[in-house]
Amino acid sequence: MLRAHNLTMNGGVLHAVECLTASELADAEAGYRFYGLGEVSLLFTKARSLFEVDDELEDHELLLDRRYAALVPTDSFLADCFETRLRSNPSEFAPLRPQDMD
Numbered sequence: 001m002l003r004a005h006n007l008t009m010n011g012g013v014l015h016a017v018e019c020l021t022a023s024e025l026a027d028a029e030a031g032y033r034f035y036g037l038g039e040v041s042l043l044f045t046k047a048r049s050l051f052e053v054d055d056e057l058e059d060h061e062l063l064l065d066r067r068y069a070a071l072v073p074t075d076s077f078l079a080d081c082f083e084t085r086l087r088s089n090p091s092e093f094a095p096l097r098p099q100d101m102d
Contacts, residue, residue, distance in 0.1 A: 001031025013064040
């Protein structure tokens with residue numbers, strides 16, 4: 001998810017779709033869903049479909065990027081989603097190890 005976000009922030013949603021492998025994109029979509037961002041996952045699914053068809057991508061690029069920005073307005077928004085999930089479902093995360101504290 002974070003890799004997809006970074007690529008999106010660098011060059012847009014279609015850039016992320018172009019750079020990620022099918023497996024990486026599927027993992028990113030699953031990550032967005034895991035953190036309660038199902039609409040973002042669906043946005044990537046739509047972008048992947050458009051990219052595969054290669055049908056006037058320029059016509060869709062701005063709309064996809066604007067939608068992503070509306071759904072994920074800041075990097076800290078993703079951090080907030082992580083913290084919310086961690087607080088509500090701590091058992092879904094591995095505990096810190098002593099070496100993690102260094």
